[in-house]
Amino acid sequence: MPRLSRVVAFSIVSLAAADAAVADPPAPVKPKQAIIISFDSARDISQWKRSRALATRIGAQFTYFVSCVFLLSPETRKEYTAPGKTSGKSNIGFAASKQEVADRLEQINLAALEGHDIGSHGCGHFDGRDWSKADWLSEFGSFSRILENAYSINGIAPEPAGWRKIARKAVGFRAPYLSANKALYEALPKAGYLFDASGVARGPARPRTVSGITRFSLPQIPEGPDTRRVIAMDYNLYVRHSGGFERPSKADEFAKRSYDAFRAAFDAQYQGKRIPLELGFHFTLMNDGAYWNALERFAGEVCTKPDVECISYRDYVSWRDGGEKQASAGG
Template sequence: MFRLFRVLASTVALTAVAGTAQADPPQLRLPTRPKQTVIISFDSAREISQWKRSRALAERTGAHFTYFLSCVFLLSRDARDVYKPPGKSAGKSNIGFAASKQEVADRLEQIRLAAAEGHDIASHACGHFDGKDWSKADWIAEFGQFEHILENAYSINGIAPEPAGWRDFARGAVIGFRAPYLSTSKALYEALPAAGFKFDASGVSQGPALPPTVNGITRFALPQIPEGPKSRPVIAMDYNLYVRHSGGFERPSKAGEYADRAYQAFRAAFEAQYNGKRIPLELGFHFTQMNDGAYWNALERFADEVCVKADVECISFRDYVARQKDGEKQTTVGG
C-alpha cells in the first residue's frame, strides 16, 4: 500500500511539473532587425504650395524630409544683385529669383515652420550653375553667398519683423549639400569640409548603398532602381523619371500611367530592401509638378503606405548623420 502511494505521489508531481512547463514555456528571443530607413528629399524648394503639401504629408505619416534650398529664391528681383556667383556678373541665375518680396516672406515662413517641425534644411547652392569646373575657392565663395543670403534674407528684402533666433538658425542648421545637376568634382569635395558641411547627397549608385564617410563628409547617393515593363534602371528622382517617361516634355494625358509606374518602381525598390538587407532607400524630388504632378502623386501614395509602418522610419539626411555621429546603430525592431 505504501509503495502504491509513492507511485501515485510521483505521478502527481510529474504531472504538475509538466503542466507548469506547458503553461509557462521559456520565451524565445527573436533576432533583431534594423528598421527600414527611407530618406526623401526635395531640390530647390521653390513653390509655396509644395512646401505646404510636403509638410502635410510629413504630418500625417510622421516623416522628416530634407529640403535642398536654392538661395536665389530668397531674393526678390529687386534684390537679385546681392547674389554674386563665381565667374559671373552679379544677379545671374539659371533658375531665376523670387517673383516678389511677399513670395520671399512666404518662403521664409515655410522654412521656419519646417525647421521647427524637425525637417532638415540643406543647401542646393544658389544660382543652380554646373560647378564641375569650379575651383575650391569658387565653391567656398558660393557657399559663402548661400550663408550670407540665408542669414540676412529678412533685412536684404526689407521684411519685418525678423523672427527671434533666425540668424542662429541660419548659421548653424545647414550641414548638408546636393550639387545642381548632381555635378561633382575633387574641388567640391575639398570645399565641403572647409565650409563646415557634414554630408553631401550628390552621388549616384547602382542600387541602394550604405553611405561612406570621407574626410568628415558622409556621402549619400541616389540609387538606380528598376522601372517600367523591362525593369530598366533609372535614378530614383522625379526628373529622371520624367525624362524616361516623356522625354522631358509634358504629357498630362498619361499622368495616371506615369504615376503608377513611378509608384511601382518606388514600392519594388522598397520591398527589395525591406525583405532583404534593409539598406536605406533614398528618393529625390523637386517641387515642380512634372507630367501634371504624376511623381508627387506617386510619392504621396508610397509615403502614406510605408512611412506609417512600425518597422519603417522615414527620416532626413540630417537625422541619419546625427545617429551615425552618436555611434548609434540603425534603429531595430523585434526581440
C-alpha cells in the same frame, strides 16, 4: 549500467542538447528601414505646404535643399554673384517679389521648427563640374550669407527669433545637376558641411564618410516594363517617361509606374539588408503631378510601418554618429 556506458550516454545527450542550442539561436532583430526623402530648390509655396502636410500625416521628416536665389527679389538679386558671372545672374531666376520671399521664408521657418532638415542646393543652379575649390567656397559663402540675412537683405520684418540659428544648421548639400568634382569635396569640410547628397549609385548604398563628409547617393532603381534602371528622382522619371515634355494624358500611367518602382525598391531592402532608400523630388509638378502623386501613395503606405523610419539626411547622420542602435536609426 557500467560506468563507461553511463559516461558515453551522458556525453551523447549533452552533445545533442548543445547541437540543438546551436542550431536554433534566437532570431536576429532587424534594423528599422530608413527612407530618406528630399526636395531640391524648394521654390513653390503650395508645394511647401503640401509636403509639410504629407510629413505631418505620416510622421516623417524631410530634407529641403534650398536654392538661395529664391530668397532674393528682383530688387535684391544683385546680392548674389556666381563664380565666373556678373552679379544678379541665375540659371533658375529669382523670387518674383518681396512678398514671395517673405512667404518662402515663413515656410522654411515652419519646416525647420517641425523638425525638417534645411540644406543647401547652392544659389544659382549652375553646373560646378569645372569649379575650383575657391569657386565652391564662394558659392557656399553666398548661400550662407543670403540665408542667414534674408530678412534684412529684403527689408522684411520682423525676423523670427532663432532664424539665424536655423540658418547655421544648414549642414547638408546637394549639387545642382548632381554635378560634383574633387574640388567640391575639398571645399565642403572647409565650409562647415557634414554631408553631401550629390552621388549616384547602382542601387541603394550605405553612406560612407570621407574627410569628415558623409556621402549619400541616390540609387538607380528598376522601373517600367523592361525594369531598366533610372535614378530615383522625379526629373529622371520625367525624362524617362516623356522625354522631358508634358504628357498630362498619361499622368496616371506614369504615377503607377513610379509608385511600382518605389515600392519594389523598398520591398527589396525591407525584406533584405535594409540599406537606406533615398528618393529625390522637386517642387515642379511634372507630368501633371504624377511623381508627387506616386510619392504620396508610397510614403503613406510605408512611412507608417512600425519598423520604418522616414527621416532626413541630417537626422540619419546624427543618429548614426551618435551611436544609436541600428534598430532606432534605420541602418
